[in-house]
Amino acid sequence: MLKGIDPRLNADVLYALRDMGHGDVLIIADTNFPSGSIARQTVVGGLLRMDNLTAGQAVEAILTVLPLDTFVDDFAGRMEIVGEPDTVPPVQQEVQTAIDAAEGKPRPMISVERFAFYDLAKQSYAVVQTGERRFYGCFMLRKGVVGPDA
Numbered sequence: 001m002l003k004g005i006d007p008r009l010n011a012d013v014l015y016a017l018r019d020m021g022h023g024d025v026l027i028i029a030d031t032n033f034p035s036g037s038i039a040r041q042t043v044v045g046g047l048l049r050m051d052n053l054t055a056g057q058a059v060e061a062i063l064t065v066l067p068l069d070t071f072v073d074d075f076a077g078r079m080e081i082v083g084e085p086d087t088v089p090p091v092q093q094e095v096q097t098a099i100d101a102a103e104g105k106p107r108p109m110i111s112v113e114r115f116a117f118y119d120l121a122k123q124s125y126a127v128v129q130t131g132e133r134r135f136y137g138c139f140m141l142r143k144g145v146v147g148p149d150a
Helices: 011-019 035-039 055-062 090-103 114-122
Strands: 025-029 048-050 076-079 110-112 126-130 139-142
Touching (some): 011 048, 025 055, 076 090, 076 114, 110 114
Antiparallel strands (some): 025 139, 076 139
């Protein structure tokens, strides 16, 4: 156990988050996402896991250490429901709440069409599979920067 680090973050996830640079993309996936095959195409080249958490819990833990990009509109995204791109189900509302809390203000995620999301995931830095069983519990987070001390 380490002080100041959310105990939901495991060593593999922490290593990847630390290794990522400004603009790199992290995918948070539900249990139905083709995580294994897509993760093999990422920079990390293998699947990271946070199996015991919902998507909202995983994002909440990750955002305790990961700054989101403040220079772009696509700092975070959610997979669109097929045929219902404007519908935001509870799992996505929970992640939006975690983002807003981390940012200290409302900052809406963009929506990404399902197959475009798969393509984005293949180009990402890493995929973290959660234990989320609700449909459309898939998200992208773009890493920002940690500024110098004032």
